[in-house]
Amino acid sequence: MKISYNWLTQFIHTDKNPEEISEILTGTGLEVESLEKVQTIPGGLDGLIIGHVRECWQHPNADRLRVTKVDVGSGEDLQVVCGAPNVAAGQKVVVATVGTTVYPLEGEPFKITKSKIRGEVSEGMICAEDEIGLGKSHEGIMVLSADAVTGAPAKEYFNIKDDFLFEIGLTPNRADAASHLGVARDLAAFLRTSVSLPDVSAFNVGSNDLIIPVEVRNEKACIRYSSLSVSGVEVKDSPEWLKEKLQVIGLRPVNNVVDITNYVLHELGQPLHAFDADVISGGKVIVTNCPEGTPFVTLDGTERKLSAEDLMICSASEPMCIAGVFGGINSGVKADTKNVFLESACFNPVSVRKSSKRHGLKTDASFRFERGTDPDITVYALKRAAILIKEVAGGEISSEINDIYPSPVPSFKVSVTYKNVDRLIGESIAKETVKEIVRALGITVISENADGLELEVPAYKVDVSREVDVIEEILRIYGYNNIAIPCQVRASMNYAVKPDREAVQNQIADMLSSNGFFEILSNSLTSSTYTEVPEKAVQILNPLSSDLDTMRQSLLYSGLEAIAYNQNRKNADLRLYEFGRRYEKTESGFSENQRLAIFITGMKHTAQWNHLSEPSSFYNLKAAVDAVIKRLNIPGLTEEAFESAHFASARQYRKGAKPLVYFGAVSKSVLKKLDIEKDVFYADFDWDLLLKAIKKNKITYKEVSRFPSVKRDLSLLLDKDVSFYQLKQLALRTEKNLIREVSVFDVYEGDKLPAGKKSYAVSFLLQDEEKTLTDKQIDSVMNKLILIFGKELGAEIRK
Structure with a gap:
């Protein structure tokens, strides 16, 4: 939310500068995320001086130029060459002195330098209004009134003030602060001063020539509806003061009537809507619900199907506006509008929130209505807007205020005890201070007694309805920083569960990051189009959008979205990992499971002059998976093939009957969904199961053997369906004592082998920790392996 400093000071008189106000607001809970200086006119007229033209004569070398002597209050006149036809002695003018940067309406800013123009020295520039951003005219220089003070800064003469913009991170519970008035109230409470509201005493009804009756049929959704008519308006551009107010806070001016409704919204926090009164068919406004599926075209030109739960502002024959959310394409104020029907209402927050979510519409009005607006300000805001419309668009107020308020919203009655104030704040606050703060908050x-206070909280403070809420309000204004930090901290000893989840996660994260992986963090909300098992999907009741309507069942698609985003920006070589949760429905409710996902795509490394790069492969992923398993020291895993629609080919490790991790190449059909052309290799760890496996596994130290190891190789001819994992497990079972490692260093398949066969070149590392191995022992082991490979796997030894 953007708040203007100059606008804020219209509500409250203070000598605090913007930086000080920023600290105060942040301290009271309205966190100022940024403070930016804003110039209402580019350059702020800095360096421009009011000058007095003492002399003016024809330039000796140019028919269209004049040479002037200008007094700028420095004690020495400046000689300025001027091309304007209207320059003359005796005038008060605006002068840009040497060194000043001028910001014209069109073209780039430029700096004034001392120069010679057709042989005559020029020490500045006498300005036209378009040359300094004050207007569009370029017919001649600006000639000021005779009482302009020579030597005075031009910004003072034109009353140009720099503004400061507060960017406030408004929390959802602070609906009362969603305006300049709301922020001013907090600031005034802290400074113990008063807020000055704009005067509406000039409001008067000129006639009753344009009475538009209103009927509210849904009083639950429409709490209060206030309206009036203004006739004879002239829709045109807004005056500069109004444009500047809106532009400073980032709004684009539309026309004078619409701009006034936006101005009052950001001034008072009360949304308004202006209808073209002449297009309200039947001359009547009905606040009701339309039948399910009713077509309605909104201001953005989109046709929407209405829900029967949408509250609508209708004419006698058709819907005109989604109440509190968005107007219809035909009902708004247009260039030829002459008569205006002005609405100021208070709608049920739940009703507005559901309609806003249902249609995917977020507006300044819905932002405030769905958090709760002040039901007591509708009439005041209506008067304020009507007076301003008369001021900027003419016309007259042509109906009495029609205020429909069948069930007034009561103020909150809250009892507060001093004992609870001190207990929750953690410090004793003087009773008089508590009462002072309470009154300052409005x-x-x-009533009061020795124990506490009976309070009436105004309806606009929608989040202050309990004692604890009032105490929070007191603490905000008293100041969090005024609460002393105790010298002692009392705490009980707490023994962490082994293994420590965070410590283990950090170990693996450090290891992966050290090996060139980058950690990503994705939204747990995802699109329902990514759902793997629809009947187990956890749907969001009020989704922010159709792309965020389901809790993810896998980390796969969020990682692929990150890959697609990077590849579209020429960053295709990626190694990513993410710790996150997946969510599912179960028979007993819902479940969530912690996962670790690893992604590899693109080239293994950047090509250099002395070596070529090569694409990443399944084995790069497997190396990363094995590194995680090894780092956590989890033995006894079973490897087998894994089939899934998400994988072109994959493997999995199991711990007993439970899958610990599955990994492989993502299928082309999945990649096509996200327009990813390069291969992606993906691993998904069950992190919760990993932690349980660590807990059951004791890490022991074994002394390094002082006896040498021996390496032997075998070349084996095998059936194609025999995996290296089978061969390795068979070798380790056959010789448990001496074989330390089994690895494959070559695989061959081709026309030189019999059909259906492949060749493995396998290396065996043997070692005895008690003595040096003899040739006889080694040969015995190798012969035993050859026999068992032949018997169980049908292997043949290749010579």
Whole structure:
């Protein structure tokens, strides 16, 4: 939310500068995320001076130029060459002195330098209004009134003030602060001063020539509806002061009537809507619900199907506006509008929130209505807007205010005890201070006794309805920083569960990051189009959008979205990992499971002059998976093939009957969904199961053997369906004592082998920890392996 410093000071008189106000607001819970200086006119007229033209004569070398002597209050006149036809002695003018940067309406800014123009020295520039951003005219220089003070800064003469923009991170519970008035109230409470509201005493009804009756049929959704008519308006561009107010806070001016409704919204926090009164068919407004599926075209030109739950502002024959959310394409104020029907209402927050979510529409009005607006300000805001419309668009107020308020919203009655104030704040606060703060917040003290206060909280403070809420309000204004930090901290000893989840996660994260992986963090909300098992999907009741309507069942698609995003920006060689949760429905409710996902795509490394790069492969992923398993020291895993629609080919490790991790190449059909052309290799760890496996596994130290190891190789001819994992497990079972490692260093398949066969070149590392191995022992082991490979795997030894 953007708040203008100059606008804020119209509500509250203070000598605090913007930086000080920023600290105060942040301290009271309205966190100022940024403070930016804003110039209402580019350059702020800095360096421009009011000058007095003492002399003016024809330039000796140019028919269209004049040479002038200008007094700028420095004690020495400046000689300025000027090309304007209207320059003359005796005038008060605006002068840009040497060194000043001028910001014209069109073209780039330029700096004034001392120069010679057709042989005559020029020490500045006498300015036209378009040359300094004050207007569009370029017919001649600006000639000021005779009482302009020579030597005075031009910004003072034109009353140009720099503004400061507060960017406030408004929390959802602070609906009361969603305006300049709301922020001013907090600031005034802290400074113990008053807020000055704009005067609406000039409001008067000129006639009753344009009475538009209103009927509210859904009083639950429409709490209060206030309206009036203004006739004879002239829709045109807004005056500069109004444009500047809106532009400073980032709004684009539309026309004078619409701009006033936006101005009052950001001034008072009360959304308004202006209808073209002449297009309200039947001359009547009905606040009701339309039948399910009713077509309605909104201001953005989109046709929407209405829900029967959408509250609509209708004419006698058709819907005109989604209440509190968005107007219809035909009902708004247009260039030829002459008569305006002005609405100021208070709608049920739940109703507006559901309609806003249902249609995917977020507006300044819905932002405020769905958090709760002040039901007591509708009439005041209506008067304020009507007066301003008359001021900027003419016309007259042509109906009395029609205020429909069948069930007034009561103020909150809250009891507060001093004992609970001190207990929750953690420090004793003087009773007089508590009462002072309460009154400064606009809360009425109904009665009091030695123990506490009976309070009446105004309806606009929608989040202050309990004692604890009032105490929070007191603490905000008293100041969090004023609460002393105790010298002692009392805490009980707490023994962490072994293994420590965070410590283990950090170990693996450090290891992966050290090996060139980057950690990503994705949203747990994803699109329902990515759902793997629809009947187990956890749907969001009020999704932010159709792309975020389901809790993810896998980390696969969020990682692929990150890959697609990077590849579209020429960053295709990626190694990523993510710790996150997946969510599913179960028979007993819902479940969530912690996962670790690893992604590899693109080239293994960047090509250099002395070596070529090569694409990443399944084995790069397997190396990363094995590194995680090895780092956590989890033995006894079973490897086998894994089939899934998400994988072109994959393997999995099991711990007993449970899959610990599955990994492989993502299928082309999945990659095509996200327009990813390069291969992606993906691993998904069950992190919760990993932690349980660590807990059951004791890490022991074994002394390094002082006896040498021996390496022997075999070349084996095998059936194609025999995996290296089978061969390795068979070798380790056959010789448990001496074989330390089994690895494959060559695989061959081709026309030189019999059909259906492949060749493995396998290396065996043997070692005895008690003595040096003899040739006889080694040969015995190798012969035993050859026999068992032949018997169980049908292997033949290749010579």
